[in-house]
Amino acid sequence: MSTTSTSTRALPSVKVQTSAAFIAVVAAVALPQIFHVAGAALGFGPMIGQTLLPMHLPVLLVGLLAGPFAGLATGALAPIVSFLLTGMPMAAMVPFMVxxxxxxxxxxxLLRGVRVPAAVPSPLSWLGKLLGAQVAGRVADVLAIAVAVSVLGNTTMTVASVWAAVVTGLPGLILQWILIPVIMTAVDRYAR
Known part of the structure; x- marks a missing residue:
């Protein structure tokens, strides 16, 4: 069983990447709304989105499935489109989320195409790539907040708020650690 089949496949065409990014942006705007409504209906309140991180799922998946350009476009556009259509996330958070x-x-x-030894099971391979993307995103967030605080004097966001967001979003991270490797392993099997 080879776990490198994804890394040997070429990137999808520009048309497929664009379509994937469009669909992922729609999902990244719709999923938080669904989670907020479900959270309110089930008595969990509107904070369920900050706990389960539904906007992250389509962004990470489209990057792993369609490549860096679709992932970058989706990640940059989703918070802006969501804010324009729904007013969420809060205006002060939009640049940091972007x-x-x-x-x-x-x-x-970028990690989509990294070769992994065949001895590494596919779910672990995808989990490693997912963790790499998550760490890079959080580091970028911390750096952006540090710049905003030190250079721009922005006091609405702090580095401590990143840690609080990680703790609050831990259930969402766990959901991603389970769901995304399962989905990507299924895609690997289907692509054979």
Missing amino acids: IELAVYGLVAG
């Missing part, structure tokens, strides 16, 4: 999600999508797309 940076974080764009890096998630870009790095996920």
